[in-house]
Amino acid sequence: YHESAAGVFETQEHETKISHQKINPSTAKHTLRPYQQECIDTCIKGFEDGILRQAVSLPVGSGKTVIFSNLIKRMSGKDFKLPKPPDILQDSTTSLLEIPERNKFLVLAHREELIYQAAKQIERACPHLSVSVEIGSKYATMAADIIVASVPTLGKKGHNDTAKPEGSFCERLQRFDPDRFKCIIIDEAHHASALTYRRILNYFGTITDSEVPKVYLWGCSATLRRHDGLGFTGIFDQIVYHHPFINMIKDGWLCPLKVTTIKTNTISTDKLKIMRNDFELNALSRTVNTPLRNKLVVDAYVRLAGADRKSTLVFGVDIDHVNNLCAAFEESGITALAVTGKTGRNSRVQSISEFANRNVPVMINCGILTEGTDIPAIDCIIMARPTKSPVLFQQMLGRGLRLFESKKDCLVIDFIDSFSKDNLVVTTPTLLGMNPDMLVEKLCIDKDFEIPDVKDEGENQTEGKEYSEEIDDLVDSFKKKVNLEEKEGIEVKDIHYSNPYAIFEIKDHISGTKEDGALEALKSYHITCGDSQLLRWSNFAWVSPYQDHYTILIGNTAAMNIRKETDEEGKDIYRAYKQTKISTTQNCKRNSFILSKPKCLDITSDMPQHAISACDTYIKNSHPYNTWKLLMRNAQWRYAQASPAQLKYLTKLGVKISGYGNSRESNGTSIPNNTWINKGMASDLILRLTSGSGKDWRANELKETLARKQRAEEKRLKEERAQWVN
Numbered sequence: 001y002h003e004s005a006a007g008v009f010e011t012q013e014h015e016t017k018i019s020h021q022k023i024n025p026s027t028a029k030h031t032l033r034p035y036q037q038e039c040i041d042t043c044i045k046g047f048e049d050g051i052l053r054q055a056v057s058l059p060v061g062s063g064k065t066v067i068f069s070n071l072i073k074r075m076s077g078k079d080f081k082l083p084k085p086p087d088i089l090q091d092s093t094t095s096l097l098e099i100p101e102r103n104k105f106l107v108l109a110h111r112e113e114l115i116y117q118a119a120k121q122i123e124r125a126c127p128h129l130s131v132s133v134e135i136g137s138k139y140a141t142m143a144a145d146i147i148v149a150s151v152p153t154l155g156k157k158g159h160n161d162t163a164k165p166e167g168s169f170c171e172r173l174q175r176f177d178p179d180r181f182k183c184i185i186i187d188e189a190h191h192a193s194a195l196t197y198r199r200i201l202n203y204f205g206t207i208t209d210s211e212v213p214k215v216y217l218w219g220c221s222a223t224l225r226r227h228d229g230l231g232f233t234g235i236f237d238q239i240v241y242h243h244p245f246i247n248m249i250k251d252g253w254l255c256p257l258k259v260t261t262i263k264t265n266t267i268s269t270d271k272l273k274i275m276r277n278d279f280e281l282n283a284l285s286r287t288v289n290t291p292l293r294n295k296l297v298v299d300a301y302v303r304l305a306g307a308d309r310k311s312t313l314v315f316g317v318d319i320d321h322v323n324n325l326c327a328a329f330e331e332s333g334i335t336a337l338a339v340t341g342k343t344g345r346n347s348r349v350q351s352i353s354e355f356a357n358r359n360v361p362v363m364i365n366c367g368i369l370t371e372g373t374d375i376p377a378i379d380c381i382i383m384a385r386p387t388k389s390p391v392l393f394q395q396m397l398g399r400g401l402r403l404f405e406s407k408k409d410c411l412v413i414d415f416i417d418s419f420s421k422d423n424l425v426v427t428t429p430t431l432l433g434m435n436p437d438m439l440v441e442k443l444c445i446d447k448d449f450e451i452p453d454v455k456d457e458g459e460n461q462t463e464g465k466e467y468s469e470e471i472d473d474l475v476d477s478f479k480k481k482v483n484l485e486e487k488e489g490i491e492v493k494d495i496h497y498s499n500p501y502a503i504f505e506i507k508d509h510i511s512g513t514k515e516d517g518a519l520e521a522l523k524s525y526h527i528t529c530g531d532s533q534l535l536r537w538s539n540f541a542w543v544s545p546y547q548d549h550y551t552i553l554i555g556n557t558a559a560m561n562i563r564k565e566t567d568e569e570g571k572d573i574y575r576a577y578k579q580t581k582i583s584t585t586q587n588c589k590r591n592s593f594i595l596s597k598p599k600c601l602d603i604t605s606d607m608p609q610h611a612i613s614a615c616d617t618y619i620k621n622s623h624p625y626n627t628w629k630l631l632m633r634n635a636q637w638r639y640a641q642a643s644p645a646q647l648k649y650l651t652k653l654g655v656k657i658s659g660y661g662n663s664r665e666s667n668g669t670s671i672p673n674n675t676w677i678n679k680g681m682a683s684d685l686i687l688r689l690t691s692g693s694g695k696d697w698r699a700n701e702l703k704e705t706l707a708r709k710q711r712a713e714e715k716r717l718k719e720e721r722a723q724w725v726n
Helices: 034-048 064-075 114-126 195-203 245-250 280-290 291-304 319-331 345-356 390-398 469-482 502-508 515-523 608-622 623-632 646-652 679-690 693-725
Strands: 053-057 104-109 130-132 146-150 180-188 216-221 238-242 257-268 312-315 336-339 362-363 378-385 412-419 441-446 543-546 549-554 558-566 572-583 593-595 600-605
Touching: 034 053, 034 238, 064 104, 064 114, 064 180, 064 216, 104 114, 114 130, 114 146, 146 543, 180 195, 257 280, 257 291, 291 319, 291 378, 291 412, 319 336, 319 362, 336 345, 345 362, 378 390, 543 600, 543 679, 549 608, 549 623, 549 679, 558 608, 572 608, 600 608, 608 623, 646 679
Parallel strands: 053 216, 053 238, 104 146, 104 180, 130 146, 180 216, 257 412, 312 362, 312 378, 336 362, 378 412
Antiparallel strands: 257 441, 543 549, 549 558, 558 572, 572 593, 572 600
């Protein structure tokens, strides 16, 4: 199911012949893999059931092009009929006989390599249909059954009628008659929310307020579940099929991985500028593109891969980083080629061909071989480019997943620079739900691999048997930071993050001459958030009122919640909801409000950290900077002293604050000005307690108490029986 890299990058003269060449049907036949057939059957059934804007999520190397090529074959058959567009059927002036038959397909891709790869595969699967390409200066034949088109070519903004939000349609796009097309296929569909894609879909009537689009839509991607918050609202109705790469490895359709992580220790990404949910490239390059780190990359290759790896692909940050890495390899006597956006087309084709044929052991790139490149021979991936994007990381990782005749597995060398828990960087461990600080050596991801439980670390402990190791680390780190030992009179009690009153338990167990310093250090650990994993998942001040529930207030306008639910297939998913604040000031006390009924957003994921990441970007895209910057966990206002109003409200919620009694007993007693609670702590606690955290904790405490009593009673009875027997 794979093309060689040399076949992907062909000459322009040969590319122009695609729409005229025909492939022998006998050579085009092949057997679909079981999951490919299952995916196609699921999609056909989805169309028949009325899911007319659908998508599938499959990893790199699964043969997505093969799938949609054979899907087109099924949909073009006489036994597959879709209803005519309702707007035409309801027009009494139009005869059904005058409705042009919708029998054409439009395949959209954003890169040249993807376009010609798709065209060649479609011709193999559908030799009875004509295929034409529309890209750059090449115009497609409108008589073709299937047109594979470039999104940058068709999605350009027109010159007229710029008053429209998305601008007018360009002349190239207006050559197409929407009434002649049955379905639009989008390759690498995680880009579908971009303006160029939306402009094309608008033109064809796929994005419409109607439940039934004029032209049906199907998309595929290895990273379809967007984690940038844009989602697919108004584009895809449903992801109808998903097959994780771990399952593909277990089933033998993708090659096993061996993962080794390397901590650099000399580089920190904490203070780097963030743009579009990832590191700003110039700042990232200045940080990681150092002689010491580049030498570390080369040394790791020599030590771990040089002896038995034939094709190593290295991902760099930018052109300078790629060139410097290439020079470092060459200085060590290792032949390496660099491919960047400035590499000439002919040179790029030749370099990739040399690498694909294993004539060159190392290729270094930035942004070129991330998508649409099929080189099954790659048996080693070096992640020299840090990223905060799960989508980008999965794309880079996927380059080494394809099967190859002499390839037993793919080695992944993942460089991990220093970062704080407030500044999550995606690594192989975090992708698998492990601790981001975990260093692994030759971790085997094969048919016997078991995905670790995402919640193993820092999980709310409702059984009452053990405290989280995260708390042990917290306490040890806390003591070390303030340079305190037990002998100096400081005692820190092990506590639960999920306990909303934990911060006060720690306060009650801190004593000694260095108390003030201890309390200041304690504030930096955000114990009031409710779930230690939130410190890694988001820079925003999310809190967890109780297990598998996350919430955040957005200024004075709204609140967002993420809840764990069960989908129709019985699988656990995390779904996002938004509530709007409705002021009741006119009828109630000043600044009072209520929250509207939760509105379900187009944000779901099978992992909570991904749902939170998506919500973070949703917040950034739908609110001004001055609003969402105040939601940051390190926002300056959070470190100011808690206000009297906050402390008074906390006492009403049942919190016992030292120096200030219960509101019913205080009789207006003023709150002391030297309180150690800051506004961030108070804000977190108020949000958690008003969301049910206290009730949930007390219920769990009661359950634990009853369980302890039952165990004690059972132990007592056992001892009595033993004495009676004796």
